[in-house]
Amino acid sequence: MGLVTGITSAAVGIVSPFLAHTVSGTGSLLNSTILAPYSRTQENDADAIGQLLAIKSGWTPEGITTFLNTLDRETERKGQEGDQFSFFATHPSTPKRVKATEVRAGELNAEKKFQQKRYLIAKNHKAFLNKFNGLIVGSDARQGVIVEQNFLHPTMNIGLTFPGDWKISNQPQYVSAVNKQKDGLLILELQGEGNDPVKAAHDFLNKAKIANQSVSKLSIGGFSASQVTINKSRQEAIITWVAFQKQMFRLTSINKNLAATNRRDIKKSIATFHQLRSKEKMKIKQQRLRIISARSGESISALLKRVGSEWDKESCAIANNLQADVSLKKGQLIKVVISEPFKYGSTEITR
Template sequence: MKINIIYALAFCCTIFNTNAQSIEIDKRLGKESAKAVELEMGIYNNEKLSEYVSSLGQRLVSHLDKPLFDYEFHVVDDPIPNAFATPGGYIYVTRGILSIIASEDELACVMAHEIIHAQNRHSVKQMGKSILPKLLELPGRVVGQVVNDDIGRILNAPITTSNSLLLASYSRSHETESDVEGVILASKAGYDPDAMKSILVRLSKSMEILTNQKEVKGYFNSHPYTPDRLEKITKTTAKLDWETKTKVSKDFPQPLDSLLFGANPDKGFFQENTFIHPAMNFSFQFPNDWHTENKPTSVNGMNKDKSAALFLGLDDVSKTPKELAHEFISGVKKEHRAKPAFSDHYKINNNDGYLVSYLDDSENKQMYIHTLWLKMDGKMFKIIGIAPKSKEDELKKSVLSFHPLTDKEKSIVKNRYIRVVESKGGETFDQICKHHNCILSPDLTAFINGMDSTSSLKDGTLIKIIIEEDYFN
């Protein structure tokens, strides 16, 4: 599985020579990357499910010849089907992949694959080959300070090249190695190694559904082509002599009951160009056709030609908007001897705020930087807008749209959950979905259960369905 997390580490790439370095590097990197995973993605809060995943993981680890690390297993609050390992034995599975897992054997094979990545130190070996991501570049000295300092604080990671963000991904040879050694490890723990093939096919299909793109074989793909992986796994499992053992869960998929399905509304979401955050009770409208992103510590947007940007985050609620504004003004004055073009109290929808605006023409291109502190519902919001004069009206319209959620907006917020139900003898997926008011089609319901939608089910078969509930009851 491709690792899908950014390591915010300030280590130079040249230290990653695993032939010369001890596993202490992995442990050190692992602790830092674990913090990044928790910040960027979040750990899913479900004690029973976490205990189940950890118990399964520890069973697999017990069959390693010599574990290098004290392995940890976590469920990540991410709807995308994925699993990944970070250095030092930190293994993660997402909510998304759990939702399409059809058996404990499949889950064991996925986790064994990731354990091998960690055990064979693939992350550390690959990090030296990583590419630094592109950084936000807007003209102007004052703009530069706002981007690096204030927006950096909002994003909770300085946007500077001195703190390199390293994106690790595995080579195809590492993936093949983990496929082969992973199914061997799973078989030692008493799991069907061929289950890796069924979950790989379903994972490939789920990504086709999500991206609307069919998997193709390509030289530059980091992962081997799925049919090639299946062929290699088949050759490996044909040589294995293994015995099934008692499962950690005797009634899988029962451990997945009540698992949140799809995007987590608590993190906020976009409804077209409007951002809605039910947990923090606010709505904010970005200009049409802007590129937007929702990060754990901020929500951001940028226009197509990258000449204008908006950032919304939180600031120190113990201070007033005016106090925070004056601290900001002092910092800019000290660094650039610049004075604000505007600085005064500013109200939006009867909420007290303070607005500071600068005009930066240090690079022969006039750029306006507006920073607004706004207190609402016991929180201190900070909105930063950067744009040329021609985009001023767009920025102002967006900022003025900031408001507490209306009843209409609240009504569209839903939670989706997995429910595990028992089928009746001869029942079809079409009948199950109608009886339980499933929000997925019979075809997709069968898909996440690893079955054919035309199947006639046996009595007492445990089936995952997806139901929907109002967020605001």
């Protein structure tokens, strides 16, 4: 995220070394480094070990070949050759690598010591696909969703509106937003249990070794809150604590351009912290994998439109190992992704 925000923890450290640690966390937010790509030798070794483990467990070793071909096809479609976040940016795929998995699978299948009865997890293909029906695809809505400029968290029951043109990133430990000029940052995170925001502020100042700093007591969204503003070296940090349902939430902002409108946007955004409203809860959707039975002669595009899937036909074709212009058979089972209303109170485990 350091490359995205343009705000380094070194700059934050001018205000306070402790604040720099607070904002950057373990380095995942502002000081993250891009993992170096794996070598082809490492990938080949990993493939070999994976295929060996698969056949020893009674599974087919050919699965990795199909997997790599599918990933390669999806990556090529999206033109992600220069995308540092694509799978193949750190996991090189070449025709030789794919061919090696095919050859290795044949060798393993030929070895007598591995010729055992395969474990059957389903009696037929339909039963197998049904095991994946309802699988969460993409981000888990229970970890919060972004709807326009609104961050909505259904399990914590909170909402926050970020400035209109700021780029939002939702991570497991926090949600953050940065402005276009990359000189303004706002982070929302759960600090832990607590119901005294003033005490939380003083505890923070003591740990940060920041003396002679006043703490303002205020109300945000009808909830008790406190706020500290720290100015140093032409930078400003506004740290806010909000007590909500016995939990302490912290909003940390960094403003590197005091002459800009950042302060206004930041304070306006902080003031939007609130308990989720009924209309907002209805906007929260969860993408799930569904197994759909095709109609005779139906195209992939027609099927997607019929079931209300947001997938494009290319994505659906790749996921089902089909060509995009294929004419489907009656009863042919097709995997699709559908956005469905979020189920409150769900205790399911993401697979």
